[in-house]
Amino acid sequence: MNPIIDIEDVSFSYRETHVPALNHISLAIGEGDFLGIIGPSGAGKSTLAACLSGAIPHHFGGTLYGAVHVADEDTCEVTLTDISRIVGSVLQDIDTQMVASVVEDELLFGLENFGVPHDEIERRLADALQTVGIADLRDREIATLSGGQKQKVAIAAIMALQPRVLVLDEPTAALDPASSLLVFDTLAKINREQNVTVVVIEQKVALLSTFCNRVVVLDNGKIALEGTPHEVFSHAEELQRIGVDSPRVARISNSLAHKKVCSQASPCLTVDEAEALIKHAVGNASHDTKRFAAPSPHAPRPATAQEPVVAFEHVDFAYPLGGAAVHDLTLKVRPGELIGLVGQNGAGKTTFTKLLTGLLKPDAGSVHVAGANTKTTPTSVIARSCATLFQNPDRQICRETVEDEIAFGLELHGTESTRAHEKARKVARRFGLPLDEAPFSLSRGQRQMVALASVLVVEPRVIVLDEPTSGLDYRECMTVMETVKQMAEAGCAVIMVCHDMEVISDFAERIAVMADGRILASGPSRELFAQPELMHAASIEPPQVIELARRLSQSVSPAFEGVGEVSDIVRITEEMVHCG
Amino acid sequence: MVNVIDYVPGTTLLHKLNPVAKLALAAAIILSTFLAQSYAMLIGLLALTLALGAYAGVVDRLLKLLRLLIPIALIMLVLQTAFMREGETLFAFVTDTGLITGSKACLRLLGVALPLVLMLMVTKLNDLANACVEKLHVPYRYAFTFTTALRFVPVFSQEMNAIIEAQTARGVEYDTKNPVKKLKLMLPLCAPLLISSVGKTDATALAAEQRGFYLRTRKSSYKRYPFAACDIAVLVFCVALIAAGAVL
Numbered sequence: 001m002n003p004i005i006d007i008e009d010v011s012f013s014y015r016e017t018h019v020p021a022l023n024h025i026s027l028a029i030g031e032g033d034f035l036g037i038i039g040p041s042g043a044g045k046s047t048l049a050a051c052l053s054g055a056i057p058h059h060f061g062g063t064l065y066g067a068v069h070v071a072d073e074d075t076c077e078v079t080l081t082d083i084s085r086i087v088g089s090v091l092q093d094i095d096t097q098m099v100a101s102v103v104e105d106e107l108l109f110g111l112e113n114f115g116v117p118h119d120e121i122e123r124r125l126a127d128a129l130q131t132v133g134i135a136d137l138r139d140r141e142i143a144t145l146s147g148g149q150k151q152k153v154a155i156a157a158i159m160a161l162q163p164r165v166l167v168l169d170e171p172t173a174a175l176d177p178a179s180s181l182l183v184f185d186t187l188a189k190i191n192r193e194q195n196v197t198v199v200v201i202e203q204k205v206a207l208l209s210t211f212c213n214r215v216v217v218l219d220n221g222k223i224a225l226e227g228t229p230h231e232v233f234s235h236a237e238e239l240q241r242i243g244v245d246s247p248r249v250a251r252i253s254n255s256l257a258h259k260k261v262c263s264q265a266s267p268c269l270t271v272d273e274a275e276a277l278i279k280h281a282v283g284n285a286s287h288d289t290k291r292f293a294a295p296s297p298h299a300p301r302p303a304t305a306q307e308p309v310v311a312f313e314h315v316d317f318a319y320p321l322g323g324a325a326v327h328d329l330t331l332k333v334r335p336g337e338l339i340g341l342v343g344q345n346g347a348g349k350t351t352f353t354k355l356l357t358g359l360l361k362p363d364a365g366s367v368h369v370a371g372a373n374t375k376t377t378p379t380s381v382i383a384r385s386c387a388t389l390f391q392n393p394d395r396q397i398c399r400e401t402v403e404d405e406i407a408f409g410l411e412l413h414g415t416e417s418t419r420a421h422e423k424a425r426k427v428a429r430r431f432g433l434p435l436d437e438a439p440f441s442l443s444r445g446q447r448q449m450v451a452l453a454s455v456l457v458v459e460p461r462v463i464v465l466d467e468p469t470s471g472l473d474y475r476e477c478m479t480v481m482e483t484v485k486q487m488a489e490a491g492c493a494v495i496m497v498c499h500d501m502e503v504i505s506d507f508a509e510r511i512a513v514m515a516d517g518r519i520l521a522s523g524p525s526r527e528l529f530a531q532p533e534l535m536h537a538a539s540i541e542p543p544q545v546i547e548l549a550r551r552l553s554q555s556v557s558p559a560f561e562g563v564g565e566v567s568d569i570v571r572i573t574e575e576m577v578h579c580g
Numbered sequence: 581m582v583n584v585i586d587y588v589p590g591t592t593l594l595h596k597l598n599p600v601a602k603l604a605l606a607a608a609i610i611l612s613t614f615l616a617q618s619y620a621m622l623i624g625l626l627a628l629t630l631a632l633g634a635y636a637g638v639v640d641r642l643l644k645l646l647r648l649l650i651p652i653a654l655i656m657l658v659l660q661t662a663f664m665r666e667g668e669t670l671f672a673f674v675t676d677t678g679l680i681t682g683s684k685a686c687l688r689l690l691g692v693a694l695p696l697v698l699m700l701m702v703t704k705l706n707d708l709a710n711a712c713v714e715k716l717h718v719p720y721r722y723a724f725t726f727t728t729a730l731r732f733v734p735v736f737s738q739e740m741n742a743i744i745e746a747q748t749a750r751g752v753e754y755d756t757k758n759p760v761k762k763l764k765l766m767l768p769l770c771a772p773l774l775i776s777s778v779g780k781t782d783a784t785a786l787a788a789e790q791r792g793f794y795l796r797t798r799k800s801s802y803k804r805y806p807f808a809a810c811d812i813a814v815l816v817f818c819v820a821l822i823a824a825g826a827v828l
Contacts, residue, residue: 053790054790055786055790059785059786059789080789081789081790081794081795084789084790084791084792085792088790089790091783091786091787093780093783095735095780096781096783096784097783097787098731099724099728099784099787099791100705100706101587101704101705101706101731102704102706105704105706108706108802108803109791110792111802112800112801112802113791113792113793113795113796113800114791114792114795115795115800118802141586141587143586157791158791161791161792357749359745359748359749378753378755379748379754379755380748380751380752380753380754380755380756383749383751384751387750388746388749388750390746390749392742394772394775394776395742395743395746396746396747397772398743398747398769398771398772399768408750409750409751412750412751412752440771440775454750464749
């Protein structure tokens with residue numbers, strides 16, 4: 001059978017003089033595939049998606065070599081409209097994709113345009129809504145939907161056109177883990193039941209490895225690795241070099257295989273697989289736990305007796321027009337602490353950060369930041385001691401050069417201009433940022449670094465991070481987080497909102513779990529992550545390693561209890577196998 | 581976020597009218613307001629708009645808009661009375677002719693602004709676009725441009741709010757009480773807003789094309805917008821309204 005999409009030796013550069021975004025790519029996508037594309041930022045993922053959907057060469061200008069065949073037609077020879085009869089694409093920014101204000105009209109738009117007979121439209125519309133599982137949203141205003149629901153509407157609007165291929169560019173970038181999973185469930189269902197080929201660009205490796213039957217790793221415009229998830233994620237070193245994350249359980253099984261503790265060649269991709277593997281490896285080895293050194297406890301830095309720098313006391317807040325209200329928030333953060341705020345979309349995390357920065361004032365209770373009551377202190381004054389790194393750096397950036405941008409915050413707080421610029425240059429050099437470039441000409445990851453640099457340079461006492469890692473690739477994410485960690489070690493209090501539980505468990509020693517506008521619990525991250533009821537109540541998927549350790553401590557040996565790091569699991573398993 | 585021109589769902593006759601008839605009604609009220617010379621007619625037209633709003637259940641939003649417009653109208657009144665030098669002086673610089681023309685200009689301003697907004701509140705944008713394409717033979721690309729522009733208003737104002745919040749959290753004094761200072765601080769934000777809107781517009785164009793935008797014709801719309809008896813009645817009423825405006 002011919003592949004539905006056949007890419008033959010394709011190279012593409014946006015400008016003649018630029019480094020090619022794609023460099024001699026050949027790839028055949030078979031009908032019914034569920035293909036995942038992953039790679040660091042700037043590797044050419046979105047460019048590849050644009051080639052598949054015909055946006056290259058029809059919408060974006062540049063130089064294209066080679067040929068892309070969609071259902072045996074060369075994309076250069078047919079119009080974009082004709083390509084889109086076969087390939088439906090869902091863009092990164094969902095709001096821009098919408099053409100209507102009501103869900104039903106959104107679906108009608110494509111159906112009407114492609115001239116679907118009017119007596120068939122009703123059935124197609126109902127079917128598409130049914131498939132995606134949003135039949136109840138048919139008459140809703142799109143503006144009132146959540147991010148996950150909007151994503152499903154976008155998919156339904158494309159599915160109604162009955163494309164043979166669906167191309168999605170980071171469909172879950174703005175979603176919480178539970179909604180991301182639902183979107184992938186929907187895609188898997190479409191793929192399975194209607195044999196629609198799905199091509200998805202995604203950064204979340206755990207999702208890719210569970211749902212895709214093929215994974216392509218892009219690096220510098222070339223295909224670095226290609227194969228089933230098991231094949232691809234067995235190349236741990238290669239992936240690390242490229243700057244792609246791999247599932248934590250895969251890291252465990254890879255290093256176990258590397259140390260010859262177990263012989264399995266293909267890596268584990270799920271907690272179930274890893275549990276089975278370790279159970280098997282340990283086998284009947286003695287389970288005398290006394291012989292094993294207790295796992296290195298996640299050494300908390302000596303609890304400082306210092307006064308908390310952030311104090312929420314029974315804070316209530318409700319938006320005047322309705323929307324996520326918060327109740328009875330009480331939380332203290334001391335200097336040097338790095339605390340993670342976790343919970344679903346709509347749990348009240350953003351409201352919490354806005355109360356903290358003074359953008360919102362509490363209805364009841366009080367918020368103190370660095371000694372100032374937010375109710376009586378203007379936001380611009382609070383900003384001197386409390387800096388925020390927003391999810392979208394583009395909202396923060398407003399100057400013409402990187403140097404001006406970084407110095408801007410200092411100048412606002414009254415630092416003299418030459419001194420501010422001197423400091424700005426120092427920080428920029430540390431991050432390797434070009435001083436004279438316009439911030440908007442930089443890549444997304446670099447813009448985030450500029451925003452981070454302008455937060456650091458003011459040396460705040462409190463840092464608020466709102467999804468600091470979304471839109472960043474693994475390597476950029478680690479750079480950002482390492483820097484934040486250094487800031488915490490230097491005595492800064494860090495409050496981090498993040499959907500990536502792996503990042504939270506790696507960096508935050510304490511977490512506060514939020515659901516429905518309340519703080520359900522706050523405490524050491526490993527303890528809380530290991531409480532299944534709590535995680536369930538907040539709809540959070542615990543980090544793989546902690547979940548694995550919890551299960552192993554019950555099924556294999558209590559020695560695994562409370563373990564939270566890949567290396568510890570490997571070490572304990574190794575000791576058990578060798579001693580046993 | 582609540583926007584003034586957001587569609588307010590409802591089942592009143594005003595909601596059910598053909599979008600073209602609603603457009604005609606709004607246009608007739610506006611035209612009549614321009615033509616009318618007497619206080620009675622001007623106030624009557626304004627009252628008619630508010631009554632229609634009350635009937636469709638959107639009067640609270642109309643009043644909210646009215647509150648925003650009244651200060652502008654008052655500024656106009658002051659300017660008019662200051663520049664109008666004819667007639668007898670009543671007090672200070674105010675003449676009777678000035679007061680009369682000024683107050684009428686105010687009423688006209690209010691009477692012109694409200695009907696269109698009322699119409700947008702009771703009509704879905706897609707219905708408006710499709711009906712205009714079907715009945716008025718407006719090319720679809722213009723109708724689409726118009727509705728997309730309106731749809732982007734709340735999107736951009738949200739973006740603007742997010743940018744202002746981000747800048748405030750950085751220490752820019754947007755919470756200042758001085759409006760001139762605030763405006764001065766807001767100007768540099770035009771660049772980020774413009775950059776993000778150009779990107780968004782381009783993505784929208786691509787998405788629309790990938791869903792067959794260029795194949796669309798006048799007959800594409802699934803929903804039809806035939807004129808019913810009440811639509812004809814409204815059109816007749818529109819003619820009467822304009823005539824009344826010209827005479828009174």
